[in-house]
Amino acid sequence: MTIRVREGRESDIEGIAKAHVQGWRESYKDFLSPEALAGLSVEERMRMWQRALAEPEPRARLLVAETDDGEIVGFIRGGPIRNKEARLLGTEAEIYAIYLLDRIKRQGIGRRLMHGVFDHLTHQGFRSVGLWVLKDNLGARRFYEALGGTAGPEQSFDLRGQIVTEVAYRFELAAKG
Numbered sequence: 481m482t483i484r485v486r487e488g489r490e491s492d493i494e495g496i497a498k499a500h501v502q503g504w505r506e507s508y509k510d511f512l513s514p515e516a517l518a519g520l521s522v523e524e525r526m527r528m529w530q531r532a533l534a535e536p537e538p539r540a541r542l543l544v545a546e547t548d549d550g551e552i553v554g555f556i557r558g559g560p561i562r563n564k565e566a567r568l569l570g571t572e573a574e575i576y577a578i579y580l581l582d583r584i585k586r587q588g589i590g591r592r593l594m595h596g597v598f599d600h601l602t603h604q605g606f607r608s609v610g611l612w613v614l615k616d617n618l619g620a621r622r623f624y625e626a627l628g629g630t631a632g633p634e635q636s637f638d639l640r641g642q643i644v645t646e647v648a649y650r651f652e653l654a655a656k657g
């Protein structure tokens with residue numbers, strides 16, 4: 481199976497929302513409660529993505545990973561820091577989300593997606609980028625460390641009735657791995 485990485489567009493919203501829900505269910509089954517995972521909805525995610533893409537933001541980049549037959553099996557979006565919580569990262573830019581389905585993990589696609597966004601952010605003049613990851617999500621943390629990220633502050637919050645802890649990762653764009 482060949483996986484193509486390309487720019488995402490508004491017509492991809494349904495495919496991205498499906499991958500988002502499936503990605504959570506596959507990747508977070510060991511960290512989040514069955515109730516929290518069962519409560520996820522493609523329609524809700526579609527509305528979230530519609531809102532996110534409604535206002536053009538040229539400094540942000542959305543990339544999708546697509547199979548030969550057009551199924552979206554992964555995506556990433558990153559851009560300028562958005563809100564107060566994100567500002568805790570202490571970086572100018574952030575990765576808003578990155579998800580891959582289980583069947584395409586560990587083939588270098590996550591790295592391609594991250595570098596695609598890093599390159600764009602570097603061209604936009606950003607010098608640092610951060611993200612939040614679940615503290616228990618050791619696979620993703622090893623991935624960020626392999627790409628040169630360093631762990632920083634932690635924050636806990638209520639995610640659909642479950643208290644979870646996230647840890648921040650920071651990347652210096654000039655020295656990306």
Ligand SMILES: CC(C)(COP(=O)(O)OP(=O)(O)OC[C@H]1O[C@@H](n2cnc3c(N)ncnc32)[C@H](O)[C@@H]1OP(=O)(O)O)[C@@H](O)C(=O)NCCC(=O)NCCS
Pocket residue numbers: 503507578579580581584585586587588589590591592611612613614617618619620622623624626627
């Ligand atoms: C985290 C994620 C994006 C990584 O993408 P990927 O395509 O699987 O990773 P890559 O193949 O590009 O890996 C690059 C390097 O990162 C490290 N790495 C990646 N996944 C790892 C894992 N599960 N455990 C340990 N190291 C890992 C390795 O050093 C790897 O190089 P190698 O395969 O040559 O050893 C992907 O697994 C994913 O989408 N996970 C579920 C969703 C998620 O947790 N998202 C993060 C939300 S904050």
